[in-house]
Amino acid sequence: DVKVTQSSRYLVKRTGEKVFLECVQDMDHENMFWYRQDPGLGLRLIYFSYDVKMKEKGDIPEGYSVSREKKERFSLILESASTNQTSMYLCASRSVGEAYNEQFFGPGTRLTVL
Amino acid sequence: QKEVEQNSGPLSVPEGAIASLNCTYSDRVSQSFFWYRQYSGKSPELIMSIYSNGDKEDGRFTAQLNKASQYVSLLIRDSQPSDSATYLCAVMRTGGGNKLTFGTGTQLKVEL
Numbered sequence: 752d753v754k755v756t757q758s759s760r761y762l763v764k765r766t767g768e769k770v771f772l773e774c775v776q777d778m779d780h781e782n783m784f785w786y787r788q789d790p791g792l793g794l795r796l797i798y799f800s801y802d803v804k805m806k807e808k809g810d811i812p813e814g815y816s817v818s819r820e821k822k823e824r825f826s827l828i829l830e831s832a833s834t835n836q837t838s839m840y841l842c843a844s845r846s847v848g849e850a851y852n853e854q855f856f857g858p859g860t861r862l863t864v865l
Numbered sequence: 866q867k868e869v870e871q872n873s874g875p876l877s878v879p880e881g882a883i884a885s886l887n888c889t890y891s892d893r894v895s896q897s898f899f900w901y902r903q904y905s906g907k908s909p910e911l912i913m914s915i916y917s918n919g920d921k922e923d924g925r926f927t928a929q930l931n932k933a934s935q936y937v938s939l940l941i942r943d944s945q946p947s948d949s950a951t952y953l954c955a956v957m958r959t960g961g962g963n964k965l966t967f968g969t970g971t972q973l974k975v976e977l
Contacts, residue, residue, distance in 0.1 A: 782963050791873075793969035794909075794953065801963065809964070841908055847963060854899075854955075854965060856908040 754778070755844050755857035763863045770829040772860050774842030782845040783825035784854070785809075785817065787838040794841065800825055801847070832864045868892060869956050871968035879976055884941040886971050888954030891935065897957040898930055898937045899965065904950045913939060944975045 758773035776783065784799040786809075796809030798817040806817050814836060818826045825844075829836055839861050845854040870889045878884045886900075897916045901909035915921045915928040915937065927940040937956075941948055951970040957963065 784964075791969065794967040796964060796966075799964060845963060853911045853914070856910070859908045 755842055755855050757840075757842050757857040757860050759860050760858060761861050761863075763865065764829075764832050765865050766833060768829075768832045768864075770832050770862065770864075772827040772829075772840055772842075772862070774825045774827070774844075774857055775823050776825075776844040776855070776857075777823065778844065778846070778855075779822065780844035780855075781822070781847045782854075783819065784843040784845070785815075785825065785827045786841045786843065787811070788841055788859075789838050797827065832862075834864050836862065837864045838862060867968075868966045869954055869968035871952075871954050871971045873969060874972040875974050876971055877974045877976055878944050880944060880946060882944050884944045884948065884973055884975070886939040886941075886952050886954075886973065888937045888939075888968055889935055890937070890954075890956045890966075892956070892958050893932075893935065895932075895935075895956045895958050898928070899955040899957075900926075900928060900937075900939045901953040901955060901967075902950045903953055903970065909953055941973075944973075946975050946977060949973055949975050 755776045785797045786794045800806045800819040816828045841859045842857040846852045900913040903909040913928040915930045921928045925942045929938045953970045954968040955965040
């Protein structure tokens with residue numbers, strides 16, 4: 752089974768803190784993604800990476816950065832957390848090659864910024 | 866216009882009935898289409914993928930694709946209470962860097 756794991760299920764941080772969300776996948780997938788999910792807005796892509804040290808902005812990258820130093824690990828960084836970054840954060844990974852390859856999601860991290 | 870549109874619901878169907886979930890997309894060069902199921906508090910899980918016009922069946926699930934009308938649907942036969950969840954439609958564009966664009970989801974409630 753593909754396993755995508757995220758470092759925390761629940762996280763509470765204060766405004767202005769630097770926040771690290773970690774994601775690890777064990778299936779040697781090239782592509783990795785970070786989304787946030789908010790009621791009424793659905794899943795929105797923050798950043799994605801198609802290989803080690805490669806990254807591209809998604810639809811809502813402002814206030815976020817990412818790091819991918821190893822193929823299996825993709826980190827999302829909130830440089831200075833703000834209350835409007837309170838959300839569910841979902842990491843996903845996917846193998847390249849076929850257009851219909853499944854994208855697997857991690858369990859999610861529910862982040863609350865106070 | 867949203868890239869991927871779904872009716873938010875809730876869609877309520879009685880147990881044993883057919884549930885029909887619909888999705889429209891705006892980009893004609895979209896090539897692959899996916900249906901994910903998401904239970905409350907859980908992450909999405911893939912239940913169907915389709916990339917050719919027509920129907921694709923897998924157990925109680927049938928995905929239907931009509932590229933000319935830019936429309937994809939999911940039918941769930943013999944609906945069960947365990948099917949109660951939010952169903953997300955996702956679309957992948959050709960040359961889109963393997964990115965999926967998701968609709969906001971349709972909440973399905975299967976009632977006893």
